[in-house]
Amino acid sequence: MTSATATRAALDPQLAIHDEIVAAGEPWLGSVAQGQTLRIVDLEGNQAVDTLFYNAHHTEERYSAVDTIRAQGNIYLTRGSVLRSNLGASMLTILEDTCGRHDTLGGACSAESNTVRYALEKRHMHSCRDNFLLALARHEQALSKRDLPSNINFFMNVPVTGDGGLEFADGISGPGRYVQLRAEMDVLVLISNCPQLNNPCNAYNPTPVQILIWAAG
């Protein structure tokens, strides 16, 4: 048995220490300890999962898109990508990726962006930024608006055009595709299972995702 086969065999969903469905449009906040494995499954396909990571013990250290992009020399995340903190530390490593590309640039939808991009009457639509703040409030985390840096959009396709622009394109993910990360430090994971209905990031139809966590080793 190769080590890769052994790794996959060890990650039987039946053996996960945490297995939860995050409903369409809902937030999720949880912890993953150093050495544990986190898998996010795009159950029905084309679902953007807006995600932030914080050092569980010092939350002022958090995922940094700039440090991650600079260290790997690429704007997209996939297998082998190391997610870096604002202090340059390795927070998590992507070990498996059956989607192939995840966005670092698009950011989270918000009341403000819905208004600017789409229409004034979109202001009150459910957004990722509101989801992040709701999860932080529910879990009594001493984090607020100032603690929301630019996030990862797992399963979201934001190609850069030839002249340097960004496009929110059709998703490249599909039902059952997943991204799997090993935590290199104890992390808090803040997710908004994106409720956006005004662009194709969720195929105009937000759907549930699954969160699985396996113990270290």
Ligand SMILES: [Zn+2]
């Ligand atoms: Zn969103």
